[in-house]
Amino acid sequence: MTTWRPQPGPQEKAIRASFVDELFFGGARGGGKSEFLLGDYLADVDTYGEHWKGVLIRRTYPELDEIIDRSRIIFRDAYPDAEYKVGTHQWQFANGAVLKLRHLENEADADHFQGQQYSWIGWDELTSWTDMKAYHKLKACLRTGSATIPNKRIRSSGNPGGANHGNIKKYFIDAGPESSIVEGDDGMKRMYIRSLVTDNKILLERDPGYIKRLEGVGDEALIAAWLKGDWNAFVGQYFTNWDAKKIAVPSFEIPDHWPLFGGLDYGESSPSCYSLYTVDFDSNVYRLCEYYQGNATASQHAHRIAQMIESCPFTGGRYPQATYADPSMFVKRRLSEVINHSPADVFADHGIFLTRANNDRITGWRVLNDALIKERLYVFDGWNDALMRTMPTLPRSSKNPEDLDTTAEDHAADELRYAMMHVYKPHRVTEPEPYEGTGQEMIDQLATQTGRRNGRYAYA
Numbered sequence: 001m002t003t004w005r006p007q008p009g010p011q012e013k014a015i016r017a018s019f020v021d022e023l024f025f026g027g028a029r030g031g032g033k034s035e036f037l038l039g040d041y042l043a044d045v046d047t048y049g050e051h052w053k054g055v056l057i058r059r060t061y062p063e064l065d066e067i068i069d070r071s072r073i074i075f076r077d078a079y080p081d082a083e084y085k086v087g088t089h090q091w092q093f094a095n096g097a098v099l100k101l102r103h104l105e106n107e108a109d110a111d112h113f114q115g116q117q118y119s120w121i122g123w124d125e126l127t128s129w130t131d132m133k134a135y136h137k138l139k140a141c142l143r144t145g146s147a148t149i150p151n152k153r154i155r156s157s158g159n160p161g162g163a164n165h166g167n168i169k170k171y172f173i174d175a176g177p178e179s180s181i182v183e184g185d186d187g188m189k190r191m192y193i194r195s196l197v198t199d200n201k202i203l204l205e206r207d208p209g210y211i212k213r214l215e216g217v218g219d220e221a222l223i224a225a226w227l228k229g230d231w232n233a234f235v236g237q238y239f240t241n242w243d244a245k246k247i248a249v250p251s252f253e254i255p256d257h258w259p260l261f262g263g264l265d266y267g268e269s270s271p272s273c274y275s276l277y278t279v280d281f282d283s284n285v286y287r288l289c290e291y292y293q294g295n296a297t298a299s300q301h302a303h304r305i306a307q308m309i310e311s312c313p314f315t316g317g318r319y320p321q322a323t324y325a326d327p328s329m330f331v332k333r334r335l336s337e338v339i340n341h342s343p344a345d346v347f348a349d350h351g352i353f354l355t356r357a358n359n360d361r362i363t364g365w366r367v368l369n370d371a372l373i374k375e376r377l378y379v380f381d382g383w384n385d386a387l388m389r390t391m392p393t394l395p396r397s398s399k400n401p402e403d404l405d406t407t408a409e410d411h412a413a414d415e416l417r418y419a420m421m422h423v424y425k426p427h428r429v430t431e432p433e434p435y436e437g438t439g440q441e442m443i444d445q446l447a448t449q450t451g452r453r454n455g456r457y458a459y460a
């Protein structure tokens with residue numbers, strides 16, 4: 001017996017699509033996404049009984065709490081003898097079906113699921129993860145042992161925006177037309193079904209002001225994303241002035257007298273990003289080539305970066321006059337290879353001398369944005385893949401809209417920021433104010449203004 005019913009429209013369509021292996025349900029806020037996940041699990045409790053093992057995942061525990069509260073109402077209503085076991089965070093149905101509720105922050109947490117078997121996996125707000133690694137890792141758990149469950153499945157939900165926006169857009173939204181089946185390389189069928197808040201009649205009846213309040217957020221992109229479920233609205237994207245077509249230019253040999261700089265964002269398990277830059281006489285900055293690798297020690301990175309500098313085809317192997325580096329690299333600590341050395345010391349041992357970069361993030365992004373708006377940043381086409389790949393996907397921080405979401409793949413962006421902060425000079429321009437008086441009056445007025453600074457940064 002199930003009393004919860006999907007609402008007519010997308011929610012019902014999504015529940016009916018149980019033959020699709022992976023389904024992403026989402027779009028607008030308040031579209032009934034979390035309800036869909038709970039209802040979709042419930043739909044087969046009777047069908048498969050003890051073989052129906054589900055896990056519903058959210059990124060953090062407090063978020064999970066919300067869904068547990070809602071499940072208490074829906075599940076109890078449908079199955080009065082179902083029991084929620086607080087200690088193990090799982091629903092136990094009388095016929096043996098189980099739904100575990102779990103929080104899982106990152107890929108490493110996904111390892112704890114190794115060897116487990118589920119016939120139903122649900123990801124609520126999949127956009128809140130930083131990437132799809134945990135999602136794909138858990139696909140290995142979609143197994144049912146001896147039982148035959150043709151419609152074992154993975155369901156997920158989300159709104160446009162968030163750290164995983166770009167990946168989800170690519171995997172589900174742009175893979176094919178809405179509600180069409182796309183077959184993956186692994187043979188799994190996947191589908192995207194869009195839900196809008198206007199499809200959630202129950203919510204709108206109960207809260208008629210909901211849409212007005214959403215519109216009240218003011219920001220057009222945000223409204224397009226949250227109300228219309230528009231994945232192309234710039235809600236998540238931080239660098240709205242990033243235009244790859246304008247930025248990528250053919251490479252050329254750098255004259256000997258042009259300055260050469262380096263930028264470096266440091267990671268050991270996460271990638272380190274190092275790039276070479278030059279600046280021409282019009283203050284245009286060129287990013288020549290990049291090194292982008294993870295899983296290496298300081299000396300391995302330094303060795304490989306030195307090799308890249310020496311074999312750079314545009315500079316004759318010249319070393320940069322300064323490399324602006326991640327300030328955290330100057331902290332002395334116990335490294336695996338040397339004791340009481342900082343990564344910067346290790347780089348110096350390899351002939352790469354680092355300068356501590358200014359790490360004022362917001363100012364750094366403003367400087368970089370100034371260069372983007374004025375079209376003063378160029379990148380050698382084909383030599384800067386990590387930067388070109390990651391920059392357009394980087395999401396805005398939900399906490400501070402002036403900053404990036406630092407959980408995203410921001411190593412190339414940070415490295416670019418360190419470099420730009422030091423090598424790019426935003427232009428100070430003076431715009432004469434229109435003057436309508438006589439020549440003498442103008443002279444008199446100017447005389448009174450001696451010493452006044454009326455220059456400012458001009459933003460196009």
Ligand SMILES: Nc1ncnc2c1ncn2[C@@H]1O[C@H](COP(=O)(O)OP(=O)(O)O)[C@@H](O)[C@H]1O
Nearest residue numbers: 005006007029030031032033034035036202203
């Ligand atoms: N099928 C349904 N039956 C009853 N109520 C529903 C149903 N779908 C959505 N709702 C109502 O709409 C509200 C918002 O749905 P929810 O799934 O929380 O939205 P989302 O997760 O998309 O923000 C729920 O709290 C619930 O009251």
Ligand SMILES: [Mg+2]
Nearest residue numbers: 033034035124
């Ligand atoms: Mg929800």
